[in-house]
Amino acid sequence: MAVKEVPSYRRLYEKLRKLMEDGTYKRGDLLPSENELCAAHHLTRPTVRKALDMLVNDGFILRHQGLGSIVQGQPKGIGILSLSGTTSAIGQDILTTRIIVKPNIISWEQAFGFEINENEKSMGCIYMERLRLINDRPVFYDITMIPNLNLPRFTSRTFENRSLFEILRKHYQLEVKGGEQKIQAITADERIQKHFEVRKNHPILRIDRKMETNRMGFSFFSQIYCNTSDYSLIGRF
Amino acid sequence: MAVKEVPSYRRLYEKLRKLMEDGTYKRGDLLPSENELCAAHHLTRPTVRKALDMLVNDGFILRHQGLGSIVQGQPKGIGILSLSGTTSAIGQDILTTRIIVKPNIISWEQAFGFEINENEKSMGCIYMERLRLINDRPVFYDITMIPNLNLPRFTSRTFENRSLFEILRKHYQLEVKGGEQKIQAITADERIQKHFEVRKNHPILRIDRKMETNRMGFSFFSQIYCNTSDYSLIGRF
DNA sequence: CTACCTTACTTGTATATACAAGTACAAATA
DNA sequence: TATTTGTACTTGTATATACAAGTAAGGTAG
Numbered sequence: 001m002a003v004k005e006v007p008s009y010r011r012l013y014e015k016l017r018k019l020m021e022d023g024t025y026k027r028g029d030l031l032p033s034e035n036e037l038c039a040a041h042h043l044t045r046p047t048v049r050k051a052l053d054m055l056v057n058d059g060f061i062l063r064h065q066g067l068g069s070i071v072q073g074q075p076k077g078i079g080i081l082s083l084s085g086t087t088s089a090i091g092q093d094i095l096t097t098r099i100i101v102k103p104n105i106i107s108w109e110q111a112f113g114f115e116i117n118e119n120e121k122s123m124g125c126i127y128m129e130r131l132r133l134i135n136d137r138p139v140f141y142d143i144t145m146i147p148n149l150n151l152p153r154f155t156s157r158t159f160e161n162r163s164l165f166e167i168l169r170k171h172y173q174l175e176v177k178g179g180e181q182k183i184q185a186i187t188a189d190e191r192i193q194k195h196f197e198v199r200k201n202h203p204i205l206r207i208d209r210k211m212e213t214n215r216m217g218f219s220f221f222s223q224i225y226c227n228t229s230d231y232s233l234i235g236r237f
Numbered sequence: 238m239a240v241k242e243v244p245s246y247r248r249l250y251e252k253l254r255k256l257m258e259d260g261t262y263k264r265g266d267l268l269p270s271e272n273e274l275c276a277a278h279h280l281t282r283p284t285v286r287k288a289l290d291m292l293v294n295d296g297f298i299l300r301h302q303g304l305g306s307i308v309q310g311q312p313k314g315i316g317i318l319s320l321s322g323t324t325s326a327i328g329q330d331i332l333t334t335r336i337i338v339k340p341n342i343i344s345w346e347q348a349f350g351f352e353i354n355e356n357e358k359s360m361g362c363i364y365m366e367r368l369r370l371i372n373d374r375p376v377f378y379d380i381t382m383i384p385n386l387n388l389p390r391f392t393s394r395t396f397e398n399r400s401l402f403e404i405l406r407k408h409y410q411l412e413v414k415g416g417e418q419k420i421q422a423i424t425a426d427e428r429i430q431k432h433f434e435v436r437k438n439h440p441i442l443r444i445d446r447k448m449e450t451n452r453m454g455f456s457f458f459s460q461i462y463c464n465t466s467d468y469s470l471i472g473r474f
Numbered sequence: 475c476t477a478c479c480t481t482a483c484t485t486g487t488a489t490a491t492a493c494a495a496g497t498a499c500a501a502a503t504a
Numbered sequence: 505t506a507t508t509t510g511t512a513c514t515t516g517t518a519t520a521t522a523c524a525a526g527t528a529a530g531g532t533a534g
Contacts, residue, residue, distance in 0.1 A: 007486080007487060007488090008487085008488080009487080009488085033513080033514060033515085034514080034515070035513090035514085043488085043489090044488070044489050044490065044491095045489095045490090045491095045515095046283070046487095046488070046489075046490090047487080047488060047489080049515085049516090050487090050488095052515095053290075057294055059415065062449075063514095063515065063516095064453060064496080064497080064514085064515075065495065065496045065497075065514070065515045065516060066495075066496035066497035066498075066513080066514050066515065067496080067497055067498085067514065067515080068497095068513095068514060068515075069514095069515085178296060180471070180472075181471065181472055182469040182470065182471050183420070183442065183465070183469060183470040183471075183472075184442065184465040184469050184470070185422035185423070185440035185441050185442040185443075185463075185465050186422070186440050186465075187424075187438065187440050201424065201438040203422035203423050203424050203440040203441070204422050204440070205420065205421065205422040205442070206422075208469075212299075216301055226422075228420070228421040228422050228423075232419040232420060232421050232445075233419065233420040233421070234417070234418065234419050234420075235417075235418055235420075244516080244517060244518090245517085245518080246517080246518085270483075270484060270485085271484080271485070272483090272484085280518085280519090281518070281519050281520065281521095282485095282519095282520090282521095283517095283518070283519075283520090284517080284518060284519080286485085286486090287517090287518095289485095300484095300485065300486095301484085301485075301526080301527080302484070302485045302486060302525065302526045302527075303483080303484050303485065303486095303525075303526035303527035303528080304484065304485080304526080304527055304528085305483095305484060305485075305527095306484095306485085
Protein backbone atom coordinates (compact mmCIF):
# COMPACT_ATOMS: atom_id res chain seq x y z
CA MET A 1 0.00 0.00 0.00
CA ALA A 2 1.39 3.37 -0.97
CA VAL A 3 2.21 5.64 1.95
CA LYS A 4 0.21 8.80 1.69
CA GLU A 5 2.42 11.86 1.69
CA VAL A 6 1.86 14.18 4.62
CA PRO A 7 1.05 17.70 3.38
CA SER A 8 3.51 20.37 4.39
CA TYR A 9 1.05 22.46 6.40
CA ARG A 10 0.43 19.37 8.50
CA ARG A 11 4.13 18.74 8.97
CA LEU A 12 4.56 22.28 10.23
CA TYR A 13 1.55 21.88 12.50
CA GLU A 14 3.00 18.70 14.03
CA LYS A 15 6.40 20.32 14.42
CA LEU A 16 5.11 23.40 16.22
CA ARG A 17 2.75 21.32 18.29
CA LYS A 18 5.58 19.11 19.45
CA LEU A 19 7.69 22.14 20.37
CA MET A 20 4.88 23.43 22.54
CA GLU A 21 4.17 20.06 24.12
CA ASP A 22 7.80 19.46 25.06
CA GLY A 23 8.08 22.91 26.57
CA THR A 24 10.38 24.54 24.02
CA TYR A 25 7.68 27.17 23.66
CA LYS A 26 6.03 27.93 27.00
CA ARG A 27 2.72 29.51 27.88
CA GLY A 28 2.84 33.20 27.05
CA ASP A 29 5.68 32.90 24.56
CA LEU A 30 5.28 34.17 21.04
CA LEU A 31 5.80 31.79 18.16
CA PRO A 32 8.04 32.98 15.33
CA SER A 33 6.12 35.31 13.03
CA GLU A 34 4.49 33.99 9.89
CA ASN A 35 7.21 35.44 7.71
CA GLU A 36 9.93 33.91 9.85
CA LEU A 37 8.22 30.53 9.64
CA CYS A 38 7.94 30.94 5.88
CA ALA A 39 11.65 31.57 5.56
CA ALA A 40 12.65 28.84 7.99
CA HIS A 41 10.56 26.11 6.34
CA HIS A 42 10.60 27.27 2.73
CA LEU A 43 6.86 27.73 2.58
CA THR A 44 4.53 30.58 1.67
CA ARG A 45 2.30 32.51 4.02
CA PRO A 46 -1.01 30.81 3.15
CA THR A 47 0.55 27.44 3.90
CA VAL A 48 2.04 28.63 7.19
CA ARG A 49 -1.24 30.26 8.12
CA LYS A 50 -3.08 27.01 7.56
CA ALA A 51 -0.85 25.28 10.10
CA LEU A 52 -1.34 28.15 12.57
CA ASP A 53 -5.10 28.09 12.02
CA MET A 54 -5.10 24.44 13.01
CA LEU A 55 -3.19 25.25 16.19
CA VAL A 56 -5.77 27.91 17.01
CA ASN A 57 -8.59 25.43 16.48
CA ASP A 58 -6.93 22.96 18.79
CA GLY A 59 -6.41 25.62 21.41
CA PHE A 60 -2.62 25.57 21.36
CA ILE A 61 -2.24 29.23 20.44
CA LEU A 62 -4.14 32.49 20.31
CA ARG A 63 -3.31 35.02 17.62
CA HIS A 64 -3.59 38.77 17.71
CA GLN A 65 -3.30 41.12 14.83
CA GLY A 66 -0.21 43.22 15.21
CA LEU A 67 1.15 41.10 18.02
CA GLY A 68 1.74 37.51 17.04
CA SER A 69 0.86 33.94 17.98
CA ILE A 70 0.65 33.50 21.73
CA VAL A 71 1.27 30.04 23.15
CA GLN A 72 -1.51 28.78 25.43
CA GLY A 73 -1.30 26.27 28.23
CA GLN A 74 -3.40 23.17 27.93
CA PRO A 75 -4.74 22.36 24.50
CA LYS A 76 -8.27 21.28 23.82
CA GLY A 77 -8.48 17.53 23.53
CA ILE A 78 -9.76 15.88 20.38
CA GLY A 79 -10.90 12.48 21.42
CA ILE A 80 -8.58 11.98 24.34
CA LEU A 81 -10.00 13.49 27.49
CA SER A 82 -7.58 15.36 29.66
CA LEU A 83 -7.64 15.06 33.41
CA SER A 84 -6.75 17.51 36.12
CA GLY A 85 -6.30 16.49 39.72
CA THR A 86 -8.08 18.50 42.40
CA THR A 87 -4.88 18.60 44.40
CA SER A 88 -1.95 17.53 42.28
CA ALA A 89 -1.38 18.03 38.60
CA ILE A 90 -1.27 14.94 36.50
CA GLY A 91 2.07 14.09 34.95
CA GLN A 92 4.05 12.64 37.82
CA ASP A 93 1.12 10.35 38.44
CA ILE A 94 1.23 6.83 37.11
CA LEU A 95 -1.34 6.01 34.48
CA THR A 96 -2.08 2.36 33.75
CA THR A 97 -4.63 0.49 31.70
CA ARG A 98 -6.30 -2.77 32.63
CA ILE A 99 -8.20 -4.75 30.01
CA ILE A 100 -11.47 -6.00 31.47
CA VAL A 101 -12.84 -7.62 28.31
CA LYS A 102 -10.34 -8.31 25.54
CA PRO A 103 -11.35 -7.31 22.02
CA ASN A 104 -13.74 -9.91 20.65
CA ILE A 105 -16.31 -10.03 17.93
CA ILE A 106 -19.96 -9.95 18.92
CA SER A 107 -23.19 -8.97 17.18
CA TRP A 108 -24.60 -5.50 17.51
CA GLU A 109 -27.09 -5.04 20.30
CA GLN A 110 -26.85 -1.32 20.79
CA ALA A 111 -24.56 1.58 20.11
CA PHE A 112 -25.29 3.70 23.18
CA GLY A 113 -28.24 5.36 21.57
CA PHE A 114 -26.55 6.26 18.31
CA GLU A 115 -27.78 4.89 15.01
CA ILE A 116 -25.85 2.26 13.08
CA ASN A 117 -26.47 1.44 9.44
CA GLU A 118 -27.30 -1.95 7.89
CA ASN A 119 -23.82 -2.44 6.53
CA GLU A 120 -22.22 -2.05 9.92
CA LYS A 121 -24.87 -4.22 11.54
CA SER A 122 -24.21 -7.15 9.22
CA MET A 123 -20.47 -7.07 9.75
CA GLY A 124 -20.52 -7.57 13.49
CA CYS A 125 -18.87 -5.56 16.18
CA ILE A 126 -15.54 -5.60 17.95
CA TYR A 127 -16.21 -5.20 21.63
CA MET A 128 -13.84 -4.36 24.46
CA GLU A 129 -13.86 -3.01 27.97
CA ARG A 130 -11.01 -1.21 29.65
CA LEU A 131 -10.31 0.26 33.05
CA ARG A 132 -7.83 3.08 33.41
CA LEU A 133 -6.15 3.82 36.70
CA ILE A 134 -4.18 6.73 38.10
CA ASN A 135 -1.80 5.74 40.89
CA ASP A 136 -3.61 2.39 41.03
CA ARG A 137 -6.97 4.03 41.64
CA PRO A 138 -9.56 3.42 38.91
CA VAL A 139 -10.75 6.62 37.24
CA PHE A 140 -11.99 5.63 33.77
CA TYR A 141 -14.06 2.65 32.77
CA ASP A 142 -14.89 2.48 29.11
CA ILE A 143 -16.68 0.24 26.66
CA THR A 144 -15.72 0.50 23.01
CA MET A 145 -17.61 -0.91 20.02
CA ILE A 146 -16.10 -0.85 16.55
CA PRO A 147 -17.76 -2.10 13.34
CA ASN A 148 -15.77 -5.06 12.06
CA LEU A 149 -15.11 -3.64 8.61
CA ASN A 150 -11.76 -4.67 7.24
CA LEU A 151 -9.59 -4.39 10.33
CA PRO A 152 -7.30 -7.44 10.01
CA ARG A 153 -5.63 -8.79 13.15
CA PHE A 154 -7.36 -6.17 15.24
CA THR A 155 -8.54 -8.48 18.01
CA SER A 156 -5.06 -9.82 18.59
CA ARG A 157 -3.41 -6.46 19.15
CA THR A 158 -2.41 -5.23 22.57
CA PHE A 159 -4.12 -2.20 24.00
CA GLU A 160 -2.27 -2.05 27.28
CA ASN A 161 -0.09 0.98 26.91
CA ARG A 162 -0.90 2.26 23.49
CA SER A 163 -3.97 4.33 22.86
CA LEU A 164 -6.70 2.98 20.64
CA PHE A 165 -6.51 6.14 18.55
CA GLU A 166 -2.84 5.60 17.88
CA ILE A 167 -3.35 2.01 16.77
CA LEU A 168 -6.16 2.99 14.44
CA ARG A 169 -4.06 5.76 12.95
CA LYS A 170 -0.83 3.83 12.55
CA HIS A 171 -2.10 0.45 11.37
CA TYR A 172 -5.33 1.26 9.62
CA GLN A 173 -4.89 4.90 8.52
CA LEU A 174 -8.02 5.75 10.49
CA GLU A 175 -8.09 9.19 12.01
CA VAL A 176 -10.79 10.43 14.34
CA LYS A 177 -11.96 13.74 12.98
CA GLY A 178 -14.71 14.54 15.43
CA GLY A 179 -18.00 13.19 16.57
CA GLU A 180 -21.06 13.47 18.71
CA GLN A 181 -21.34 13.09 22.45
CA LYS A 182 -23.87 12.95 25.26
CA ILE A 183 -22.89 13.76 28.83
CA GLN A 184 -24.78 12.81 31.96
CA ALA A 185 -24.26 12.61 35.69
CA ILE A 186 -25.48 9.30 37.08
CA THR A 187 -25.15 7.30 40.27
CA ALA A 188 -23.03 4.19 40.22
CA ASP A 189 -24.87 0.96 39.54
CA GLU A 190 -23.56 -2.36 40.87
CA ARG A 191 -21.11 -2.97 38.07
CA ILE A 192 -19.67 0.53 38.28
CA GLN A 193 -19.49 0.34 42.07
CA LYS A 194 -17.36 -2.77 41.73
CA HIS A 195 -15.01 -1.32 39.11
CA PHE A 196 -14.49 1.99 40.87
CA GLU A 197 -14.63 0.60 44.43
CA VAL A 198 -17.15 3.20 45.49
CA ARG A 199 -20.29 3.16 47.62
CA LYS A 200 -23.86 3.26 46.38
CA ASN A 201 -25.09 6.67 45.17
CA HIS A 202 -21.56 7.76 44.26
CA PRO A 203 -21.83 10.32 41.42
CA ILE A 204 -20.29 9.22 38.14
CA LEU A 205 -19.81 11.07 34.88
CA ARG A 206 -21.07 9.17 31.86
CA ILE A 207 -20.16 10.08 28.30
CA ASP A 208 -21.54 8.37 25.21
CA ARG A 209 -19.55 9.09 22.11
CA LYS A 210 -19.79 8.49 18.42
CA MET A 211 -16.39 8.91 16.78
CA GLU A 212 -16.35 9.87 13.13
CA THR A 213 -13.26 9.04 11.07
CA ASN A 214 -11.63 10.03 7.84
CA ARG A 215 -12.89 6.81 6.23
CA MET A 216 -16.27 7.79 4.89
CA GLY A 217 -19.16 6.32 6.82
CA PHE A 218 -16.91 4.58 9.32
CA SER A 219 -17.72 5.47 12.90
CA PHE A 220 -17.17 3.72 16.17
CA PHE A 221 -18.74 4.11 19.56
CA SER A 222 -17.62 4.35 23.09
CA GLN A 223 -19.18 4.72 26.49
CA ILE A 224 -17.01 6.21 29.19
CA TYR A 225 -17.64 6.22 32.90
CA CYS A 226 -15.48 8.55 34.92
CA ASN A 227 -15.07 8.95 38.66
CA THR A 228 -14.53 12.68 39.00
CA SER A 229 -14.18 12.89 42.77
CA ASP A 230 -10.37 13.18 42.61
CA TYR A 231 -9.90 14.32 39.01
CA SER A 232 -11.97 16.65 36.88
CA LEU A 233 -12.32 16.32 33.16
CA ILE A 234 -10.70 19.37 31.69
CA GLY A 235 -10.66 20.67 28.19
CA ARG A 236 -10.93 23.63 25.90
CA PHE A 237 -13.90 24.46 23.73
CA MET B 238 -18.03 54.11 17.10
CA ALA B 239 -17.32 52.80 13.63
CA VAL B 240 -19.07 49.57 12.81
CA LYS B 241 -16.55 46.93 11.95
CA GLU B 242 -17.11 45.51 8.51
CA VAL B 243 -17.93 41.85 8.42
CA PRO B 244 -15.47 39.99 6.17
CA SER B 245 -16.99 38.25 3.19
CA TYR B 246 -15.95 34.74 4.19
CA ARG B 247 -17.85 35.27 7.42
CA ARG B 248 -20.89 36.58 5.59
CA LEU B 249 -20.90 33.44 3.45
CA TYR B 250 -20.46 31.29 6.55
CA GLU B 251 -23.44 32.91 8.24
CA LYS B 252 -25.53 32.59 5.10
CA LEU B 253 -24.84 28.90 4.60
CA ARG B 254 -25.23 28.22 8.30
CA LYS B 255 -28.64 29.85 8.31
CA LEU B 256 -29.73 27.82 5.29
CA MET B 257 -28.81 24.63 7.12
CA GLU B 258 -30.43 25.69 10.37
CA ASP B 259 -33.73 26.60 8.75
CA GLY B 260 -33.82 23.33 6.85
CA THR B 261 -33.23 24.58 3.32
CA TYR B 262 -30.29 22.19 3.24
CA LYS B 263 -31.09 18.98 5.09
CA ARG B 264 -28.89 16.30 6.57
CA GLY B 265 -27.27 14.32 3.77
CA ASP B 266 -27.70 17.03 1.15
CA LEU B 267 -24.73 18.35 -0.76
CA LEU B 268 -23.95 22.04 -0.60
CA PRO B 269 -23.27 23.78 -3.93
CA SER B 270 -19.72 23.10 -5.07
CA GLU B 271 -16.97 25.56 -4.30
CA ASN B 272 -16.96 26.84 -7.86
CA GLU B 273 -20.72 27.34 -7.82
CA LEU B 274 -20.47 29.28 -4.56
CA CYS B 275 -17.69 31.39 -6.08
CA ALA B 276 -19.83 32.32 -9.03
CA ALA B 277 -22.96 32.91 -6.96
CA HIS B 278 -21.30 35.21 -4.44
CA HIS B 279 -18.60 36.79 -6.60
CA LEU B 280 -15.78 35.39 -4.50
CA THR B 281 -12.69 33.32 -5.21
CA ARG B 282 -12.08 29.77 -4.12
CA PRO B 283 -9.76 30.49 -1.17
CA THR B 284 -12.39 32.80 0.32
CA VAL B 285 -15.19 30.30 -0.21
CA ARG B 286 -13.02 27.53 1.23
CA LYS B 287 -12.41 29.58 4.36
CA ALA B 288 -16.15 29.78 4.97
CA LEU B 289 -16.52 26.04 4.34
CA ASP B 290 -13.59 25.27 6.65
CA MET B 291 -15.38 27.12 9.41
CA LEU B 292 -18.54 25.08 8.81
CA VAL B 293 -16.44 21.90 9.07
CA ASN B 294 -14.94 23.09 12.36
CA ASP B 295 -18.38 23.80 13.75
CA GLY B 296 -19.61 20.40 12.65
CA PHE B 297 -22.20 21.64 10.18
CA ILE B 298 -20.71 19.85 7.19
CA LEU B 299 -18.28 17.11 6.24
CA ARG B 300 -16.30 17.41 3.04
CA HIS B 301 -14.99 14.69 0.80
CA GLN B 302 -12.58 15.05 -2.05
CA GLY B 303 -14.30 14.30 -5.31
CA LEU B 304 -17.74 14.34 -3.76
CA GLY B 305 -18.63 17.62 -2.12
CA SER B 306 -19.75 19.16 1.14
CA ILE B 307 -22.20 16.95 3.01
CA VAL B 308 -24.64 18.57 5.40
CA GLN B 309 -24.59 17.10 8.90
CA GLY B 310 -27.30 17.07 11.53
CA GLN B 311 -26.64 18.80 14.83
CA PRO B 312 -23.76 21.25 14.99
CA LYS B 313 -21.27 21.50 17.81
CA GLY B 314 -22.11 24.24 20.25
CA ILE B 315 -19.68 27.03 21.08
CA GLY B 316 -20.50 28.30 24.52
CA ILE B 317 -24.15 27.43 24.57
CA LEU B 318 -24.72 23.85 25.60
CA SER B 319 -27.30 21.95 23.65
CA LEU B 320 -29.77 19.66 25.31
CA SER B 321 -31.40 16.48 24.17
CA GLY B 322 -34.33 14.91 25.93
CA THR B 323 -34.20 11.23 26.75
CA THR B 324 -37.71 10.83 25.40
CA SER B 325 -38.73 13.91 23.47
CA ALA B 326 -36.60 16.18 21.38
CA ILE B 327 -36.28 19.73 22.55
CA GLY B 328 -37.88 22.35 20.37
CA GLN B 329 -41.56 22.03 21.18
CA ASP B 330 -40.57 22.27 24.82
CA ILE B 331 -40.86 25.60 26.58
CA LEU B 332 -37.63 27.11 27.79
CA THR B 333 -37.77 29.82 30.44
CA THR B 334 -35.24 31.66 32.56
CA ARG B 335 -35.66 32.72 36.16
CA ILE B 336 -33.25 35.22 37.69
CA ILE B 337 -32.26 34.06 41.18
CA VAL B 338 -29.76 36.82 41.93
CA LYS B 339 -29.96 39.94 39.76
CA PRO B 340 -26.66 41.26 38.37
CA ASN B 341 -24.88 43.20 41.12
CA ILE B 342 -21.35 44.28 41.80
CA ILE B 343 -19.38 42.42 44.46
CA SER B 344 -15.71 41.90 45.21
CA TRP B 345 -13.88 38.88 43.88
CA GLU B 346 -13.75 35.94 46.22
CA GLN B 347 -13.12 33.17 43.75
CA ALA B 348 -13.45 32.36 40.09
CA PHE B 349 -14.28 28.67 40.31
CA GLY B 350 -10.64 27.69 40.47
CA PHE B 351 -9.48 29.78 37.54
CA GLU B 352 -6.91 32.50 37.98
CA ILE B 353 -7.82 36.18 37.77
CA ASN B 354 -5.28 38.95 37.32
CA GLU B 355 -4.73 41.99 39.53
CA ASN B 356 -6.44 44.35 37.14
CA GLU B 357 -9.63 42.31 37.15
CA LYS B 358 -9.47 41.89 40.91
CA SER B 359 -9.33 45.62 41.57
CA MET B 360 -12.30 46.38 39.33
CA GLY B 361 -14.80 44.22 41.14
CA CYS B 362 -17.08 41.59 39.78
CA ILE B 363 -20.56 41.49 38.34
CA TYR B 364 -22.35 38.56 39.91
CA MET B 365 -25.59 36.86 38.91
CA GLU B 366 -27.44 33.59 39.36
CA ARG B 367 -29.96 32.16 36.97
CA LEU B 368 -32.19 29.12 36.82
CA ARG B 369 -33.30 27.76 33.49
CA LEU B 370 -36.37 25.61 33.15
CA ILE B 371 -37.75 23.34 30.49
CA ASN B 372 -41.52 22.88 30.67
CA ASP B 373 -41.37 24.48 34.12
CA ARG B 374 -38.91 21.90 35.41
CA PRO B 375 -35.53 23.31 36.45
CA VAL B 376 -32.63 21.90 34.44
CA PHE B 377 -29.83 24.48 34.58
CA TYR B 378 -28.65 26.51 37.53
CA ASP B 379 -25.76 28.81 36.78
CA ILE B 380 -23.61 31.39 38.49
CA THR B 381 -21.85 33.95 36.31
CA MET B 382 -19.04 36.27 37.32
CA ILE B 383 -17.84 39.02 34.98
CA PRO B 384 -14.99 41.47 35.65
CA ASN B 385 -16.46 44.96 35.88
CA LEU B 386 -14.28 46.48 33.19
CA ASN B 387 -16.07 49.15 31.22
CA LEU B 388 -19.51 47.58 30.83
CA PRO B 389 -21.81 50.60 31.30
CA ARG B 390 -25.42 49.95 32.36
CA PHE B 391 -24.76 46.23 32.50
CA THR B 392 -26.40 45.59 35.86
CA SER B 393 -29.64 47.22 34.77
CA ARG B 394 -30.14 45.07 31.69
CA THR B 395 -32.66 42.30 31.52
CA PHE B 396 -31.48 38.75 31.12
CA GLU B 397 -34.85 37.06 31.10
CA ASN B 398 -35.24 35.94 27.56
CA ARG B 399 -32.10 37.07 25.86
CA SER B 400 -28.89 35.14 26.20
CA LEU B 401 -25.94 36.66 27.99
CA PHE B 402 -23.79 35.96 24.96
CA GLU B 403 -26.11 37.93 22.73
CA ILE B 404 -26.12 40.96 25.04
CA LEU B 405 -22.33 40.95 25.28
CA ARG B 406 -22.02 40.70 21.52
CA LYS B 407 -24.62 43.31 20.59
CA HIS B 408 -24.00 45.97 23.21
CA TYR B 409 -20.35 45.56 24.07
CA GLN B 410 -18.86 43.96 20.92
CA LEU B 411 -17.66 41.10 23.08
CA GLU B 412 -17.56 37.73 21.40
CA VAL B 413 -16.78 34.49 23.18
CA LYS B 414 -14.10 32.77 21.17
CA GLY B 415 -13.48 29.74 23.35
CA GLY B 416 -12.29 28.87 26.80
CA GLU B 417 -11.42 26.32 29.37
CA GLN B 418 -13.74 24.02 31.26
CA LYS B 419 -13.81 21.45 34.04
CA ILE B 420 -16.52 18.85 34.23
CA GLN B 421 -17.49 16.81 37.27
CA ALA B 422 -20.31 14.64 38.51
CA ILE B 423 -21.38 15.58 42.03
CA THR B 424 -24.29 14.91 44.36
CA ALA B 425 -26.69 17.72 45.07
CA ASP B 426 -25.95 19.79 48.16
CA GLU B 427 -28.76 21.53 50.03
CA ARG B 428 -28.84 24.60 47.80
CA ILE B 429 -28.93 22.53 44.62
CA GLN B 430 -31.55 20.20 46.07
CA LYS B 431 -33.77 23.20 46.66
CA HIS B 432 -33.29 24.69 43.20
CA PHE B 433 -33.78 21.44 41.32
CA GLU B 434 -36.38 19.98 43.68
CA VAL B 435 -34.50 16.71 43.95
CA ARG B 436 -33.67 14.35 46.79
CA LYS B 437 -30.35 13.97 48.55
CA ASN B 438 -27.67 12.08 46.57
CA HIS B 439 -29.21 13.06 43.26
CA PRO B 440 -26.39 13.14 40.66
CA ILE B 441 -25.71 16.55 39.15
CA LEU B 442 -23.39 17.61 36.36
CA ARG B 443 -21.16 20.53 37.29
CA ILE B 444 -19.24 22.55 34.74
CA ASP B 445 -16.79 25.32 35.60
CA ARG B 446 -15.99 27.52 32.65
CA LYS B 447 -13.64 30.30 31.80
CA MET B 448 -14.83 32.15 28.71
CA GLU B 449 -12.23 33.94 26.63
CA THR B 450 -13.34 36.82 24.44
CA ASN B 451 -12.12 38.79 21.47
CA ARG B 452 -11.13 41.62 23.82
CA MET B 453 -7.61 40.72 24.79
CA GLY B 454 -7.24 39.61 28.37
CA PHE B 455 -10.96 39.87 29.07
CA SER B 456 -12.44 36.63 30.36
CA PHE B 457 -15.46 35.83 32.44
CA PHE B 458 -16.44 32.83 34.48
CA SER B 459 -19.44 30.69 34.98
CA GLN B 460 -20.41 27.69 37.00
CA ILE B 461 -23.19 25.57 35.65
CA TYR B 462 -25.14 22.88 37.46
CA CYS B 463 -27.23 20.63 35.29
CA ASN B 464 -29.79 18.02 36.19
CA THR B 465 -29.26 15.42 33.48
CA SER B 466 -31.84 12.89 34.55
CA ASP B 467 -34.32 13.97 31.87
CA TYR B 468 -32.00 15.73 29.43
CA SER B 469 -28.45 14.92 28.39
CA LEU B 470 -25.94 17.51 27.42
CA ILE B 471 -25.18 16.91 23.78
CA GLY B 472 -22.58 18.37 21.54
CA ARG B 473 -20.02 17.80 18.84
CA PHE B 474 -16.29 17.76 19.32
C1' DC C 475 -23.54 -8.68 -18.65
C1' DT C 476 -19.20 -7.57 -16.51
C1' DA C 477 -14.89 -5.30 -15.95
C1' DC C 478 -12.14 -1.68 -17.18
C1' DC C 479 -11.18 2.97 -18.81
C1' DT C 480 -12.09 7.62 -19.80
C1' DT C 481 -13.98 11.91 -18.59
C1' DA C 482 -15.90 15.57 -16.10
C1' DC C 483 -16.41 17.33 -11.82
C1' DT C 484 -15.30 17.59 -7.01
C1' DT C 485 -12.18 18.95 -3.06
C1' DG C 486 -7.00 19.12 -1.57
C1' DT C 487 -2.56 21.39 -1.68
C1' DA C 488 0.50 25.10 -2.73
C1' DT C 489 2.41 29.38 -4.60
C1' DA C 490 2.60 34.44 -5.45
C1' DT C 491 0.87 38.75 -4.48
C1' DA C 492 -1.47 42.92 -2.59
C1' DC C 493 -3.37 45.79 0.64
C1' DA C 494 -5.89 46.52 5.29
C1' DA C 495 -5.62 46.87 10.13
C1' DG C 496 -3.81 46.29 14.82
C1' DT C 497 0.41 46.66 18.05
C1' DA C 498 4.56 48.28 20.04
C1' DC C 499 7.99 51.41 20.35
C1' DA C 500 10.81 55.17 19.30
C1' DA C 501 10.96 59.88 17.71
C1' DA C 502 8.98 64.30 17.45
C1' DT C 503 6.09 67.69 19.47
C1' DA C 504 3.53 70.48 22.83
C1' DT D 505 7.22 65.53 31.23
C1' DA D 506 3.21 64.05 28.80
C1' DT D 507 1.13 63.51 24.40
C1' DT D 508 1.06 62.72 19.61
C1' DT D 509 2.95 60.98 15.45
C1' DG D 510 5.42 58.00 12.56
C1' DT D 511 7.30 53.64 11.44
C1' DA D 512 8.24 48.92 11.29
C1' DC D 513 6.39 44.75 12.20
C1' DT D 514 2.57 41.75 13.10
C1' DT D 515 -1.75 39.20 11.60
C1' DG D 516 -6.25 39.68 8.66
C1' DT D 517 -8.52 39.62 4.22
C1' DA D 518 -8.78 38.71 -0.62
C1' DT D 519 -7.55 37.63 -5.38
C1' DA D 520 -5.55 34.78 -9.15
C1' DT D 521 -3.63 30.65 -10.51
C1' DA D 522 -1.95 25.82 -11.03
C1' DC D 523 -1.82 21.14 -10.48
C1' DA D 524 -2.90 16.79 -7.58
C1' DA D 525 -6.13 13.45 -6.20
C1' DG D 526 -10.62 11.34 -5.16
C1' DT D 527 -15.56 10.27 -6.94
C1' DA D 528 -19.20 9.07 -9.93
C1' DA D 529 -21.03 8.01 -14.15
C1' DG D 530 -21.09 6.66 -18.74
C1' DG D 531 -18.88 4.41 -22.62
C1' DT D 532 -16.19 0.54 -24.37
C1' DA D 533 -14.04 -3.82 -24.88
C1' DG D 534 -14.10 -8.46 -23.49
